[in-house]
Amino acid sequence: DAGVTQSPTHLIKTRGQQVTLRCSPKSGHDTVSWYQQALGQGPQFIFQYYEEEERQRGNFPDRFSGHQFPNYSSELNVNALLLGDSALYLCASSSLVTGTRGTQYFGPGTRLLVL
Amino acid sequence: GQQVMQIPQYQHVQEGEDFTTYCNSSTTLSNIQWYKQRPGGHPVFLIQLVKSGEVKKQKRLTFQFGEAKKNSSLHITATQTTDVGTYFCAGPEEYGNKLVFGAGTILRVKS
Numbered sequence: 001d002a003g004v005t006q007s008p009t010h011l012i013k014t015r016g017q018q019v020t021l022r023c024s025p026k027s028g029h030d031t032v033s034w035y036q037q038a039l040g041q042g043p044q045f046i047f048q049y050y051e052e053e054e055r056q057r058g059n060f061p062d063r064f065s066g067h068q069f070p071n072y073s074s075e076l077n078v079n080a081l082l083l084g085d086s087a088l089y090l091c092a093s094s095s096l097v098t099g100t101r102g103t104q105y106f107g108p109g110t111r112l113l114v115l
Numbered sequence: 116g117q118q119v120m121q122i123p124q125y126q127h128v129q130e131g132e133d134f135t136t137y138c139n140s141s142t143t144l145s146n147i148q149w150y151k152q153r154p155g156g157h158p159v160f161l162i163q164l165v166k167s168g169e170v171k172k173q174k175r176l177t178f179q180f181g182e183a184k185k186n187s188s189l190h191i192t193a194t195q196t197t198d199v200g201t202y203f204c205a206g207p208e209e210y211g212n213k214l215v216f217g218a219g220t221i222l223r224v225k226s
Contacts, residue, residue, distance in 0.1 A: 033213065042203050042216030043158065056213050090157060096212070103148065104214060109157045 002027060004093050004107035012113045013081050021076040021110045025093030031055075032074040033104060034066060035090040043090055049074050050096055078112075086114045117142045117208055121217035129225050134191040136220035138204035145207055147180055147187040148214070153200040194224050 005024045013019050025032050031050045035043035045058035049068035068074045072093075078085055088111050092104035118141040128134050138147065146165045150158035162171055164180035164187065171178045177190045191198055201219040208215055 031212075042205075042218050043214075045213040045215070048212060058213060088157070092214075094212075103160065103163055105160060106150075106158045 004091055004105055006089075006091050006107040006110050008110060009108065010111045010113075012115065014115050015081055015083060017081050017114075018077065018079045019081060019112060021078075021089050021091075021112075022073065023076070023091030023093075023107060024073045025091075026105050029093035029095045029105070030072055031094045031096050032068060032072065033092045033094070034074070034076045035092060035106075036060070037088040037090055037109070039087070046076070081114045083114050086112060088112075117206070117215050119204060119206055119215050119217040121204060121220050123220055124218065125221045125223075127223040127225065128194050130196060131193050134194050134198070134222055136189050136202050136204075136222075138187045138189075138217055140185045140206050140215075142209055143184050145184075145209075147184075148205045149178060149187075149189055150203045150205065150216075151200050152203065152219070156200075158203060191222075194222070196224050196226050198222060199224050 004026050007022045033048040034046040036046055037043045046060050046064055047057040048055045052068045063079045065077045088109045090109045091107045094104045120139045122137050146163050148163045149161040151161055152158045162178050167184050168182045169180045175192045179188045201221050203216050203219045205214040205216040
């Protein structure tokens with residue numbers, strides 16, 4: 001039973017570029033949440049997807065957008081990259097139907113460096 | 116908005132000593148969750164507490180949820196080098212499903 005997978009593992013971009021990160025949830029999970037973890041901080045909620053729609057959004061600008069596909073996998077897109085976007089991007093999956101509220105399983109993350 | 120605070124920010128202990136990290140929420144929580152993140156790794160779910168005053172144990176780890184469901188603690192007995200990492204508490208937002216994380220407590224164990 002595969003856990004949460006993310007790709008790529010590492011990425012280097014320059015300011016102004018655009019990036020797409022990918023996530024496949026744990027088998028049986030239908031909900032994907034994205035978090036940004038800056039160095040030395042706790043994960044910060046970006047948004048959550050369920051049934052291919054954005055259900056909830058944190059305090060992130062519109063440069064951050066996402067998508068969920070019918071197979072529950074998800075993408076995170078960031079446009080016009082800033083130096084401050086350098087962080088570990090974590091995908092977390094859960095089940096709204098069967099899971100206890102809030103319990104989430106994290107993938108290994110994508111480390112993004114913006115130069 | 117909801118805030119979750121953790122103390123201490125950092126603790127360095129001698130192997131075999133005990134360790135405790137404390138978590139406080141600005142709002143009452145439906146549940147509290149604890150995660151461990153090893154250096155260079157990602158957060159790994161440890162446990163979830165739901166009931167007021169609940170205490171759960173996992174080997175040398177003891178987790179406690181306060182009576183008011185606004186605070187929690189994680190206590191490690193006789194630390195080992197494998198306990199090294201950052202311990203985060205997190206609670207779901209009052210309305211919605213997003214998790215609000217504390218800033219974490221970094222544990223270093225000296226052998």
